[in-house]
Amino acid sequence: MAAKASRKPLSRERVLAAAIALADAQGIQALTMRRLASDLNVEAMSLYYHLPDKEALLDGVVETVIAEVGRLDPNGGDEDWRTRLRQQFLAARQVMVRHPWVPGLLGSRRTIPASVYGYYDGIVGTLVGAGFSYHLAHRALHAFGSMPLGFAQEIFSPESAGGSMEVDAAEADLAVMAAALPHLTAMVAAEVHDSTDPALGWCDSQIEFEFTLDLLLNGLERLRG
Amino acid sequence: MAAKASRKPLSRERVLAAAIALADAQGIQALTMRRLASDLNVEAMSLYYHLPDKEALLDGVVETVIAEVGRLDPNGGDEDWRTRLRQQFLAARQVMVRHPWVPGLLGSRRTIPASVYGYYDGIVGTLVGAGFSYHLAHRALHAFGSMPLGFAQEIFSPESAGGSMEVDAAEADLAVMAAALPHLTAMVAAEVHDSTDPALGWCDSQIEFEFTLDLLLNGLERLRG
DNA sequence: CTACCATTCTTACGTCGTAAGGTGACCATA
DNA sequence: TATGGTCACCTTACGACGTAAGAATGGTAG
Numbered sequence: 399m400a401a402k403a404s405r406k407p408l409s410r411e412r413v414l415a416a417a418i419a420l421a422d423a424q425g426i427q428a429l430t431m432r433r434l435a436s437d438l439n440v441e442a443m444s445l446y447y448h449l450p451d452k453e454a455l456l457d458g459v460v461e462t463v464i465a466e467v468g469r470l471d472p473n474g475g476d477e478d479w480r481t482r483l484r485q486q487f488l489a490a491r492q493v494m495v496r497h498p499w500v501p502g503l504l505g506s507r508r509t510i511p512a513s514v515y516g517y518y519d520g521i522v523g524t525l526v527g528a529g530f531s532y533h534l535a536h537r538a539l540h541a542f543g544s545m546p547l548g549f550a551q552e553i554f555s556p557e558s559a560g561g562s563m564e565v566d567a568a569e570a571d572l573a574v575m576a577a578a579l580p581h582l583t584a585m586v587a588a589e590v591h592d593s594t595d596p597a598l599g600w601c602d603s604q605i606e607f608e609f610t611l612d613l614l615l616n617g618l619e620r621l622r623g
Numbered sequence: 624m625a626a627k628a629s630r631k632p633l634s635r636e637r638v639l640a641a642a643i644a645l646a647d648a649q650g651i652q653a654l655t656m657r658r659l660a661s662d663l664n665v666e667a668m669s670l671y672y673h674l675p676d677k678e679a680l681l682d683g684v685v686e687t688v689i690a691e692v693g694r695l696d697p698n699g700g701d702e703d704w705r706t707r708l709r710q711q712f713l714a715a716r717q718v719m720v721r722h723p724w725v726p727g728l729l730g731s732r733r734t735i736p737a738s739v740y741g742y743y744d745g746i747v748g749t750l751v752g753a754g755f756s757y758h759l760a761h762r763a764l765h766a767f768g769s770m771p772l773g774f775a776q777e778i779f780s781p782e783s784a785g786g787s788m789e790v791d792a793a794e795a796d797l798a799v800m801a802a803a804l805p806h807l808t809a810m811v812a813a814e815v816h817d818s819t820d821p822a823l824g825w826c827d828s829q830i831e832f833e834f835t836l837d838l839l840l841n842g843l844e845r846l847r848g
Numbered sequence: 849c850t851a852c853c854a855t856t857c858t859t860a861c862g863t864c865g866t867a868a869g870g871t872g873a874c875c876a877t878a
Numbered sequence: 879t880a881t882g883g884t885c886a887c888c889t890t891a892c893g894a895c896g897t898a899a900g901a902a903t904g905g906t907a908g
Contacts, residue, residue: 444856522806532813540831541838543776551768551776581747588757606765613766613842669887
């Protein structure tokens with residue numbers, strides 16, 4: 399009679415899925431063993447039957463998301479290597495947009511899930527298949543940085559979607575800021591002015607991502623062969 | 624008579640310096656209020672007289688290190704914009720090599736210290752002074768990512784100097800790995816083979832950093848004007 | 849019914865950040 | 879000299895965290 403509540407048995411997969419859902423909803427700092435357990439209608443220590451410790455939980459979470467990235471490589475390799483990698487990286491970006499906490503988590507992890515190696519192996523295959531030497535392919539991998547995984551190092555506004563800079567500018571005295579940061583304020587002013595949709599904020603991450611990606615791809619194309 | 628011990632009075636600067644020293648020596652995870660206090664021969668709560676909370680401590684630490692980066696821009700702007708930025712970013716890299724925990728900390732911070740804006744302002748100034756439009760300068764800033772601060776997103780071996788990949792390869796069966804990751808193993812084999820100094824590990828971060836940097840600089844030069 | 853085993857829970861420990869308020873040294877004023 | 883105030887640091891305590899140790903539950907096989 400009493401509330402039976404959910405009594406589907408726990409499992410590693412169910413725990414990992416709940417962890418990802420929790421991080422998506424509340425942020426990575428909300429992902430604690432106790433909160434995760436309570437989301438699963440379970441006590442914290444019950445999680446330890448399915449996972450050795452929290453490190454393993456985070457490893458599993460990263461691995462699960464990366465697997466999602468690695469799975470989206472269906473089309474055959476008859477196109478240009480650039481369009482191929484371009485599509486792949488942009489698809490990866492869509493995954494990261496859905497899980498914005500993954501880049502930070504991945505960066506703080508000290509061991510890299512094995513599936514990442516397989517994913518990068520495919521990229522090297524694409525490169526050498528297009529005529530790259532292994533040496534240049536290696537350089538290319540480093541140059542790409544984290545773009546194959548769908549994100550780039552964004553110093554400004556790592557979290558808030560709109561970017562905090564304009565908010566700060568509204569709070570502080572604009573004239574003072576223009577004096578201290580003449581070039582930055584001029585740049586923002588110029589960019590906001592001819593922005594097609596200023597409501598979206600003056601930094602469109604998607605466009606910046608593609609710009610940097612193409613800059614790298616075109617530069618590498620010039621070095622090929 | 625009794626051990627007087629160190630009784631120099633505390634100060635925000637002394638606390639921040641000790642925090643940086645502690646993180647340098649023991650890693651960022653060792654930087655707790657209690658450990659930091661004990662390094663200063665003081666109780667944990669004494670730190671709260673000079674700093675409101677730990678967030679402020681971390682902000683101050685980041686700000687201090689970034690200030691160190693911003694201070695190394697002495698030479699006038701008569702050289703090519705590329706060599707100027709190149710020198711600047713490579714000098715910043717030396718700071719990050721001394722404080723390898725800063726990139727991760729900076730990435731996890733939600734507010735950016737004000738000094739960073741001033742630093743980036745100078746970069747925009749260099750770019751527009753060289754004929755860049757504000758629009759392209761904006762793109763360039765995003766393309767550089769964290770390189771102005773002296774680091775790049777390194778997925779592989781973010782922590783250990785030599786890179787953990789070769790260690791893993793030694794542990795696992797090489798033949799199995801070659802089957803699962805044919806392109807990567809071939810690449811590593813090719814790179815190790817013609818490496819001038821294989822003892823240093825097959826990834827030379829300095830060279831990778833410069834390669835990526837030049838790739839971006841040259842690509843931007845082509846787009847200028 | 850009983851013995852077993854997989855799964856979940858209870859209790860407790862040490863560490864963390866930090867709120868609340870106490871203690872002593874120093875110093876100006878009466 | 880006595881008084882009160884402010885600065886700098888300390889004591890105690892609380893709740894949240896990860897997790898070690900072992901007890902309870904409940905289903906299944908003999």
